[in-house]
Amino acid sequence: MKVARYTAYGGPETIALEDAPIPTPGPSELLIRVHAAPVTAGDARMRSGKVPRGMGFILRLVIGLRRPKNAPGWSFSGTIAGLGAGVTDFRDGARVFGILGFPGGTHREYLLVKADGLVLPLPESLSLAEGAAFFFGGLTAAQAVIDEAMVGPGKRVLVAGATGSVGSAAVQIAHHLGAEVTALASPANHDLARRLGADTVADYRDPPPPGPFDAIIDVMGGLGWKGARPLLPPDGRLVLITATLGQMIGAGLWPRRSGRRVIASMNRETKAAMQRLVDLHQAGGYRPALGQMLPFADLRKAHAIAESFHKPGNLVVEMVAGGD
Numbered sequence: 001m002k003v004a005r006y007t008a009y010g011g012p013e014t015i016a017l018e019d020a021p022i023p024t025p026g027p028s029e030l031l032i033r034v035h036a037a038p039v040t041a042g043d044a045r046m047r048s049g050k051v052p053r054g055m056g057f058i059l060r061l062v063i064g065l066r067r068p069k070n071a072p073g074w075s076f077s078g079t080i081a082g083l084g085a086g087v088t089d090f091r092d093g094a095r096v097f098g099i100l101g102f103p104g105g106t107h108r109e110y111l112l113v114k115a116d117g118l119v120l121p122l123p124e125s126l127s128l129a130e131g132a133a134f135f136f137g138g139l140t141a142a143q144a145v146i147d148e149a150m151v152g153p154g155k156r157v158l159v160a161g162a163t164g165s166v167g168s169a170a171v172q173i174a175h176h177l178g179a180e181v182t183a184l185a186s187p188a189n190h191d192l193a194r195r196l197g198a199d200t201v202a203d204y205r206d207p208p209p210p211g212p213f214d215a216i217i218d219v220m221g222g223l224g225w226k227g228a229r230p231l232l233p234p235d236g237r238l239v240l241i242t243a244t245l246g247q248m249i250g251a252g253l254w255p256r257r258s259g260r261r262v263i264a265s266m267n268r269e270t271k272a273a274m275q276r277l278v279d280l281h282q283a284g285g286y287r288p289a290l291g292q293m294l295p296f297a298d299l300r301k302a303h304a305i306a307e308s309f310h311k312p313g314n315l316v317v318e319m320v321a322g323g324d
């Protein structure tokens with residue numbers, strides 16, 4: 001099978017596709033034939049080492065000083081190709097989707113996961129490509145919109161960076177919860193933002209609409225506390241999806257001065273959060289926006305696109321062409 005590996009911090013050319021034997025599932029493990037996996041802003045950051053200011057050293061301490069030692073690929077969709085001893089909850093051939101998370105390793109043709117790990121049956125209502133795209137932006141957005149911004153009916157919500165992986169999910173979820181959603185996106189993506197459920201759209205390069213907004217989801221950290229503060233009422237909440245080290249530290253201090261809440265969001269990967277997102281999907285509140293799909297052999301090209309931070313929706317590589 002083909003397996004992707006990072007050889008150094010650097011551009012997409014530092015990704016190698018190597019041959020490896022197909023693994024055998026051990027007790028309580030599933031062998032997954034990977035059909036598709038997303039290539040995300042997070043993948044591009046880990047490969048390049050380019051992270052928000054102040055976070056570079058921390059990233060290298062965690063994943064490697066000289067080269068990223070984690071494996072490429074955060075989540076996956078696929079079918080079960082083998083069951084380890086003692087597995088009773090899954091059947092051979094079933095469609096599944098899941099997360100390996102920070103240690104990575106989904107950019108390969110087969111992978112092993114623990115049967116009681118972060119893997120769920122893929123609902124009939126989703127294609128395998130949608131399954132691959134489902135969790136990355138969706139989990140981050142659900143946490144930001146529901147738990148951190150505490151969005152509910154009638155709330156005024158601003159999503160800045162509204163049509164990438166995180167933003168496209170945040171707009172849908174906020175709209176589903178009954179909020180009035182204003183989306184900031186580049187003009188080419190305004191129609192997409194409206195289709196996702198935005199009531200109002202504007203260009204993030206223009207001065208922001210005056211608000212007030214009960215909650216602001218700042219996907220790229222472009223507004224920051226300085227830009228968001230005039231737009232928030234006294235009890236308003238700013239959720240920073242991308243934050244510098246200074247913003248992370250400041251998030252705990254600013255609210256004491258102003259009464260508003262600033263939250264530097266850090267995605268939590270749990271089965272309960274995954275199941276909540278599936279429930280949201282089944283209630284009509286979320287479907288991953290699929291953008292470009294490329295063959296696995298074009299993984300380097302996919303990384304170059306992900307690194308732009310301007311891709312509409314989710315970018316997916318397919319290990320099995322037309323896998324659905």
Ligand SMILES: NC(=O)c1ccc[n+]([C@@H]2O[C@H](COP(=O)([O-])OP(=O)(O)OC[C@H]3O[C@@H](n4cnc5c(N)ncnc54)[C@H](OP(=O)(O)O)[C@@H]3O)[C@@H](O)[C@H]2O)c1
Nearest residue numbers: 041161163164165166186204222241242265266267309310
């Ligand atoms: N906190 C966490 O746990 C967590 C989890 C996931 C991702 N992230 C971070 O969140 C960020 C976004 O991830 P993503 O997967 O959504 O990326 P993405 O799919 O590449 O989307 C980026 C979005 O940001 C917009 N954008 C680009 N530059 C902007 C600017 N200066 N001002 C406002 N919007 C701008 C783009 O809009 P146009 O295409 O219209 O230009 C696009 O909608 C990344 O920095 C990623 O590392 C954090």
